Amino acid sequence: MKLLTANRLIDGEVVWLAADGRWAEDITEAEIARDEEAIERLEKTGREAAARNEVVDVNLIDVEFVDGAIHPIRLRERIRAAGPSIHPDLGKQARRRVLAPV
């Protein structure tokens, strides 16, 4: 399973591509690609969004479900989804309920 992630150009905010084509600030809203076709669709949308200068550093990331919640496989992506592990008061984790980074 994969998600498409990027940073928003104007402010660097971490975003994921949502099913309705928006760049969501919350990983729980991300569209999950479960097969090759879906992955290709994500990649294509990502390339177009980068070309439109909405986002930068577009990447596919691997995720799994843990206790019913999206869980990026790499720690790096879990920290991107939450905010710095040393500052629970900063970043996305401060704004809403997201998965714990570790």
Next chain:
Amino acid sequence: MYRYDEFDHAFVKARVAEFRDQVERRLSGELTEDQFKPLRLMNGVYLQLHAYMLRIAIPYGTLSSRQMRMLGHIARTYDKGYGHFTTRQNLQFHWPALKDIPQILEDLATVEMHAIQTSGNCIRNVTADHFAGAAADEVADPRPYAEILRQWSSLHPEFSYLPRKFKIAVTGAERDRAAVQVHDIGLHLRKDASGRLGFTVYVGGGLGRTPMIGKKIRDFLPEEDLLSYTTAILRVYNLHGRRDNKYKARIKILVHETGTEELAAQVEKEFEALKESELKLPEADIQAIDAYFAPPALPARPEGDAALKAATATDSGFADWLRRNLNTHKNPDYASVTISLKGIGEVPGDASADQMDAVADLAERYGFDEIRVSHEQNLILPHVARADLKAVFDRLVEIGLATSNAGLVTDIIACPGLDYCALANARSIPVAQQISTRFASQARQEEIGDLKIKISGCINACGHHHVGHIGILGVEKKGAELYQVTLGGSGDENTSIGEIVGRGFGPDEIVDAVDTIVETYLAHRQDKNEPFLAAYRRLGSAPFKEALYGREAKAA
């Protein structure tokens, strides 16, 4: 300190305007990311995990109160209320929005600061001893030379696209507090037999993937030859440095592959041609720069000793702080104060906007308006009357910056690591916080004595782990964090690169491992006067391996 002249002002202003235009064109889509990225990097703007990062140059770590207040203002207005002081004596903001950065740079320019050459393959911020101009053991203030190098290297057309980044450090005392031997060029100021000032020159030092200690290629370089000789080194490097492989592009690899003798010969040859050129520094120019760094007029304050005696009698916390956080000043009525940014369990090197303001106030009131950033990620007030130390300490207590741990086991260097950095493999800061918490007891720390722990979140070694007495390197193994430990590193006048002690430790094991290393030292040291590093150099790694890995080590 150095003040911008008209040229400097116009130059920085023009640069801000240029970058404002570039950001506007990027946001409007006129520039692609591929076109824009090198431009933003030239202005210190990186993209990290959560946001952009802006790295601001603090030349040779020297700041005025006004500049420190501006950093606080930026932290509060455009960022999340804090900043991170780095091992290159710079400051990083971890959350600025791209759209705000031109305005941040404009604000910075009003206090004679910028972010130029804090990234890219150019000559980076020149670093220096943080006690420069104040330390009793100093031969001469290294900052005028660092400033001369800064002016010469700023937008130097020949050296703006080097094979790789280039770092120069200068120290002016017998004891090297600027780690000059692990820089691309290390300059150690000294006097020759006739009393002339000059430098011992080291080249090809560096950490990262291939740590190397700089090779001495000149025992004594007269000060007037500083720029011609440096230019000669850079020319040889620019011509022969390996542009084919990023990992072999630093000058340390060139020195290693060429051989020190041959490289020195090439440099001398270039130098011969440049020696009598316009790069030769006229005495008058050196003096003109020197004048900017003239020490403040320090009035006699002989009441200090009595004041300290009275205060320490009733305040043991103050006594602890005096014992650890002072450095001997040239003037016996004064001291240099280390403001620890390593509170127990805190993030090494972070300071809040309020703390920045408070330190600026202290510097203004008690410190002749001078602040330094140390490469050990602390702040320094270089000139404080001993009679004022209690007042300074009391205020530091109020703002949470009075930890008495300079040089102790909790005075840990840690890079931002995987909590922020896009290149990281593992987190550094939480490891530092946990070690700090484990060793919180002041009595235990002082019993252990001088011990430098340095932590990096990847092999780029921004946390200088190779030269930590105990070095910790975060790696990623099978998707998890793992910490490799090195012992016996040191970044002073007797530089050594730490040796890997054995297999790495998981996040749950690393603090215990450090504890075991410290206990092994305590059990084996000759007495309290043998610090960790000396004991390690005498004992070697065997007892530490035995303690960490037991039978496993013997079998191996």
